[in-house]
Structures are given as structure tokens and as C-alpha cells.
Amino acid sequence: MSDQAYIDQGPLIPRNRAAHPVPYDPDYKTSVPRSPNQPLLSMESTLSEETGPRFGHSMLGPLDNNLILNYSKDAAKPAVGERILMHGRVLDEMGRPVPHTLVEIWQANAGGRYRHVKDGYLAPLDPNFGGCGRTLTDENGCYEFLTIRPGAYPWPNRGNDWRPMHIHISVFGHSFGQRLITQMYFEGDPLIERCPIAATVKSRSQLDRLVAPLDMAKARPLDFLAYKFDIVLRGRRQTMFENRMEGL
């Protein structure tokens, strides 16, 4: 038996599944055998979802959020490609910043090739590009990565499907139930409209939230362009009626 007292920070707000992609979408063929058929079991969150791993600055290296240099680790050997700053804020549904949370990204190189044992695309590997990075948000929930714009790439699905340029993003938040992996697309890419993975998000306004706008306010002249990508994680219900006092 547990002798632990319940530490109540309020339950997570139930997930609005309509804001997310549909699990089953025949145009994204792999989702057909990989989507559960039975409904999910919905319940109020418990400690297992309301707590979660926390990560500190001590695990981060100085180049972890610089994908242009974090593979070669040599300023004279930068990755090939269009230099960009990817930045934004992590907030929760109540609009509060999510500080000190781990954000991880991964992406293809400028030619559309991943440095992964399973990727055999024609485009060559860049000897100076690994393709992963990580950082912690600051006290305001802000994060930044310096990277190169990834190339589009073809993938086996329908006869001629291509992924739009995209960066994969993983965010922890402060509780395991907030865990989210998504993808950032780039303003103006004509492949977004043709992508069956992007199209698993059925709400147009929600899909738009995955498209990062060009942000010239953060672009550095003669150096890099910038794209802004804000991320909203689940929030918690906090009302004055959550904690029932003893005897009430």
C-alpha cells in the first residue's frame, strides 16, 4: 500500500481529439493497420499523467541547439543549406508559458536525406550535418534552434508522394500526459496541400498552426532567416473548488 499523500495540482484538461489528426486515414497507408479500432478509455488524469520527467541544463552541451555545428563541432565545417533560426514559445491551454521544458528536434538535411540507418534516398549525406538538436525553454517558455532548412523528400505511400519541408518536434511539458510530438512546416511550401500526413489534421485552422511563418524580426542580416513556431500543450483545470477540504 502507498503511504503517499495525493499532491493535487489539478487534473489535466481532457484532450480535444478534434484538434488532432484522425488516427485512421486511408490516404496515409501505414495508419490503416496501426490505428486502434476500439475507442480509447477516457478518464480523469491521475498522478501517472500529472507528474513527469524533468531535465536540467547539466545534460545539455553548448552546441545542442545548433544543428549547423553540433555534428562537425567545428566552426569551419558548417552544415550545407539555407541557414535558419527556428524559434517560438511553449504555452499551455491557459496561455501560461511552460518554462524549463525539453524540446527536441530532428530533420533531414538540405537535400532531404536523414542520417538514419533506414534512409536510403538518393540525395547524399552532408558530412557536416547530423540532424538532431535539443534545448530547454527559458523562464518565459521561449526556445531557439539554429539549423538549415530541410529539403523535401519522396516517400513510399501513393504513387508519387513527397513530404513538404518539415522539422519534427518533441516536447515534454511538466507532466507525462502533456507529451507531444508534432511537425513544423514552412510558410509557402506548395507540398503542404499535397501531403497525406499533414492532411490527417482535418481542421483547417489546426493545420495552419503547424505552418511556421517567416519572421523577419528575428532574421539576422547577412546570416540567417527566421521562422516562428509556437506550441501549445495541454493545461490543467485549476478552480477554487478542486481541493475539497476535510469535513466538507
Place this chain on the structure above:
Amino acid sequence: MVQKLDTLVETPSQTAGPYVHIGCIPSFAGLEGVYPEDLGLRAIEDGAEGEVITITGSIYDGTGWAMRDAMFESWQADASGRFAGQQGADPKVNGFCRFAADKDTGEFTLTTVKPGATPTRAGGQQAPHIALWIVARGINIGLQTRIYFEDEDNSADPLLARIEQRNRVETLVAKKTGEGQYRFDIYLQGAQETVFLDL
């Protein structure tokens, strides 16, 4: 018209894709040298209190194929039911672990301590369990499930009690195969479909 609510909507998920490993466990995927080691390599450190256990299993798609590309994250309490970060928690228990299906066999292995029971908001208890989050190509939003244990008393667990089809409770219960050894298979579809959660 009414006032506009100022709550935000969660960012939509997208599939983690086939190359999730290079972002989350790059050394596992042959991308070495960016980080000293992969995040979440161990659920526990040497000296953690409690029974050290190994859970082995596979995740099967709707055709019965053991998926080779899935990635898992686990989160759990220590042997006395405290989560990392809570007062009195075992400092040798990270609670969090990342692991992947083997690229040749599809089998995964998690070594950890058996968690203790944890309290509920209503003043009850949850039976010992490990929360599991699963991502892969073809999974558009990460799947939540739980690993319970067949040699624990699961009779009063509030989540298991909510499962109407009692035969499906078994899908969340790891089978003991030896001393400290458990088997936990996950089925995405079919008669044995695992109960997936929305909490």
C-alpha cells in the same frame, strides 16, 4: 454573440515518423557524436530500492506483424509509490525510460524496478503500474497505455475497474514468465486489441 474564451487549443500532433530515433535516441539509430548518450537510457540507476524486473514484449500491427520501428517511453513511481521530483522519492529511480523495438525482431525490453501503489485524488489507490507512451510511423497521435502486473492485487484499481469488457483487462496486465521477468505484448487491432487510454 458571446464573449470569446481566451483558452488556447492544443497544437495538433503529427506522426513521429520512421526516423523518430535520430531525434530521441540518436545513438540507437547510428547517429553518434552529437550527445554523450541517448536520453532516458535507464529507468533506474544501480542501488535503486525494490525488485528489479525486466519486461519484454512486442507491438503488433493489425496484420499481426511485430513492428520494427516503434519507440516507447515509460514513466512510473519508485518502489514506494513516489514519482521522481516528489519529496522522499528514491534518487536512484529516474522513472522515465526510452526504448525501441529491435530493428530485426521487433522485440523491446524494459529493465526497471517494480513500482509501488500510488494514491488517487479520491483517497484510494492505484495498483502498481507503468505508464507507457508509444509513437511510430503510422501512429498520428502517441498512444497511451499502462503495464500492470499479474502478481499484484489489481482488484481495486480504478482504471481497470472502468473497463466494461472484463476480458480486455488482461491486455494491460504483464504476464510473469520467471523470477523478475514479465511479458507484455501490445496489439493495435484485432480480438486482442490493447486498451488504449485518454487521460
